[in-house]
Amino acid sequence: MRKAGFWAWLWIILGAIYFLLPLIGTFMFSLRARRDTLSFAAYSSAFSDPQFIESFGFSALMAGLTIIVSLVLIVPTAYWVQLRLPRLRPVIELVTLLPFVIPAIVLVFGLIRIYSRPPLALTGNAFTTNILLIAGYTVLSMPYMYRAVDTGLRAIDIRTLTEAAQSLGAGWPTIVIHVIFPNIRTALLSGAFLTFAIVIGELVLANFLARPAFAPYLALLIQNRAYEPAALTIVSFALTWVCIGLIQILGRGRTDQDRAFTGPT
Amino acid sequence: MAFLELTHITKRFGAVTAVDDFNLQAARGEFVSFLGPSGCGKTTTLRMVAGFEKPTAGQIKINEVDVTFAAPNQRNIGMVFQSYALFPNMTVAGNIGFGLKIAGTPRTDIKQRVDEMLALIHLPKFGDRYPYQLSGGQQQRIALARALAIKPQLLLLDEPLSALDAKIRLGLRSEIRRIQQELGITAIYVTHDQEEALSLSDRIVVMNMGKVEQVGTPFEIYNFPQTQFVASFVGMLNQLQCTVVDAAQGVLSYQNQQLATGAPLEFPDGAPVRVFLRPEELHFGNGHGNNELNCKIETVSFLGATVRVELNLGDTTLMMDVQNERQLELPQAGQTQVVSFPPHACWVVPES
Numbered sequence: 001m002r003k004a005g006f007w008a009w010l011w012i013i014l015g016a017i018y019f020l021l022p023l024i025g026t027f028m029f030s031l032r033a034r035r036d037t038l039s040f041a042a043y044s045s046a047f048s049d050p051q052f053i054e055s056f057g058f059s060a061l062m063a064g065l066t067i068i069v070s071l072v073l074i075v076p077t078a079y080w081v082q083l084r085l086p087r088l089r090p091v092i093e094l095v096t097l098l099p100f101v102i103p104a105i106v107l108v109f110g111l112i113r114i115y116s117r118p119p120l121a122l123t124g125n126a127f128t129t130n131i132l133l134i135a136g137y138t139v140l141s142m143p144y145m146y147r148a149v150d151t152g153l154r155a156i157d158i159r160t161l162t163e164a165a166q167s168l169g170a171g172w173p174t175i176v177i178h179v180i181f182p183n184i185r186t187a188l189l190s191g192a193f194l195t196f197a198i199v200i201g202e203l204v205l206a207n208f209l210a211r212p213a214f215a216p217y218l219a220l221l222i223q224n225r226a227y228e229p230a231a232l233t234i235v236s237f238a239l240t241w242v243c244i245g246l247i248q249i250l251g252r253g254r255t256d257q258d259r260a261f262t263g264p265t
Numbered sequence: 266m267a268f269l270e271l272t273h274i275t276k277r278f279g280a281v282t283a284v285d286d287f288n289l290q291a292a293r294g295e296f297v298s299f300l301g302p303s304g305c306g307k308t309t310t311l312r313m314v315a316g317f318e319k320p321t322a323g324q325i326k327i328n329e330v331d332v333t334f335a336a337p338n339q340r341n342i343g344m345v346f347q348s349y350a351l352f353p354n355m356t357v358a359g360n361i362g363f364g365l366k367i368a369g370t371p372r373t374d375i376k377q378r379v380d381e382m383l384a385l386i387h388l389p390k391f392g393d394r395y396p397y398q399l400s401g402g403q404q405q406r407i408a409l410a411r412a413l414a415i416k417p418q419l420l421l422l423d424e425p426l427s428a429l430d431a432k433i434r435l436g437l438r439s440e441i442r443r444i445q446q447e448l449g450i451t452a453i454y455v456t457h458d459q460e461e462a463l464s465l466s467d468r469i470v471v472m473n474m475g476k477v478e479q480v481g482t483p484f485e486i487y488n489f490p491q492t493q494f495v496a497s498f499v500g501m502l503n504q505l506q507c508t509v510v511d512a513a514q515g516v517l518s519y520q521n522q523q524l525a526t527g528a529p530l531e532f533p534d535g536a537p538v539r540v541f542l543r544p545e546e547l548h549f550g551n552g553h554g555n556n557e558l559n560c561k562i563e564t565v566s567f568l569g570a571t572v573r574v575e576l577n578l579g580d581t582t583l584m585m586d587v588q589n590e591r592q593l594e595l596p597q598a599g600q601t602q603v604v605s606f607p608p609h610a611c612w613v614v615p616e617s
Contacts, residue, residue: 157348163317164350164408166337168364168415178363182354 023237030230042227043235051217052232056239059206059214062130063199066137067192070145073138075188078149079180082158096146099139104204107136112208129209136205137198144194152187153180193244200240266329268293268451269314269419274323276309283309285475287323291453291468296445298454298462301472302498307455308423310472314453315421316340327419340419343412347424349404351396357383357407358392364415382410385444402433409441413448420445420452426461438465459499463487471495493614496541503542503583506616509534517613520579525555527608537616544573546610547585549602557605558583562596572596576604 033042046052081092099107111132115122122128158180165175181188206213214236222229267290274287284306291297299307312318314325316337325333332340351360361382362375370378383389386406396404405425412420422441426434442465445452456462462469463483471478471486471494479491490496507517507524512534515526524540532538551557560576560583569589574596576583585604587593596602 156353157350160346160348160350161352163315163337164344164346164352164411165363166317167315167340167342167344167421168411169338169341169367170363171338174367179352179354183352185354 026230027234033227042231046228046231055212055214055217058212059200063196065134066199067195069138074145074149082153096143108205108208133209133211141195141198145191148187148191152184156183270326272324274320277321282475294449296452296467298466298469300462300469305472306475307472311455315344341417343417343420345408345412345422345425347427349408357394361411361414382414386410401429420450422454501544501584505540507538507540509536525608526611539614539616541612544584544586546606547604551603551605557603560604562598562600565596
């Protein structure tokens, strides 16, 4: 027992070092903008750039919209596949894996080729280009979102819950919104976290669609400055975690673990 | 006039016929059980009444209205599932009030109805709990309350007690019957447990391999089975291979001993037949009818209210149930005993 505890702790510590050391290194570096003293000069310089807030705000908004689009698209699909078309599951899984195989650069060139000329010229203005951007993000985050949702759906007896709701008079929208969504909330949250992280860090799509997102801004900064990018990396890391924490707090009612004990065992 | 009418209902899944020409007419307020082994089509039939499956052929009418192809949420039917199927994200009150909320019932009316339902199932003050805080039996009572809250015209129960312990099963069984009678609601109950079906139902539909074997009251089903399947599925049954000696007098011979059946037989003299006997119709001693058999006691199992004795007749064994009482002298294995039974206990069928 004690031996197992020792090894478990060893691996946890090794893992923590692997992840934390670069972060600590970056943090220490970001404090050295002024010679021979530790200061937050790089931070104040980075913050004073209005482009930072703008680009992060833009990316966060895009992330939020991507999450909404993904949920609307993927939850009903995964639900229907599980309920009525279980034979299609392998096909759907294959489709959701395609973004892993097709690089983002291919996706974005495809989007630009098709949507930059009539009849579907969407790259002409910022609003419609944002639509393209969100569509691209939705595709990129699909493997994560689908898997999260699918796992959540498998953990509950959706068939019987659906039938129970139907017999009580519920139609499909009511079932999805009032019965399915709340019962896979943890899965939806984890899908949302992953989507958020992907969108904040995504460089290629935003770059080629020429949208003022956070990752291209950071990339530009890295080329021109030394300390500010390190500071911003730390800040974006912290902000991402704050966002995740907020979603977590907002999404908290009872934990799903409590709810796992329903139904016969 | 029948309240629920199922006419020539057939359901095929590809090449498999799950339900074959099912017919039933249930009166308002009647409690009907579908009884049969797993895979006999009883659940499929129930699901067609609920609307979760569409019949391949036939018609379903509830209160004169054809609902054969109506959507499940348009039928106003309450359903209780084996797995309770309470919504884990809602409180007990939320679960019970779910159907009313969908129907757009005012909030105060929902609360009143929820309280009524909680009182009906003897779980007042449970409204704020979540399903995971309840035992299986409590969850199933909530599920029953939820199904009844919408004042359904029909209550369907799909093996509602199968997931529960024996003791809770018994309690909830009588609870279901009490509530059904109190509300006077028509109920269909699916079970593979003959004791449940016998104790709960006004009528039982015994099914096997997609077909109805017999429809009747529990008394009829148990005492006057119309098919061999019903006879062997409902209750224990002993079988004796006999030969007809005198068809007109209803006399058979079993291992050179004559057995009286009390009624003329439709078989020719000398025909091989099979006699079915219930274990509780057999008695020790020779004072219980004309038919006597010499047996050797093989095993004795004390079950509490009854004592089950296994008797050896040479080529076959007989099961016999003796009512327990304090003065009972327990039979001993190895003893030789005379066992008797009345002529009317014999049920004669042709040798298959």
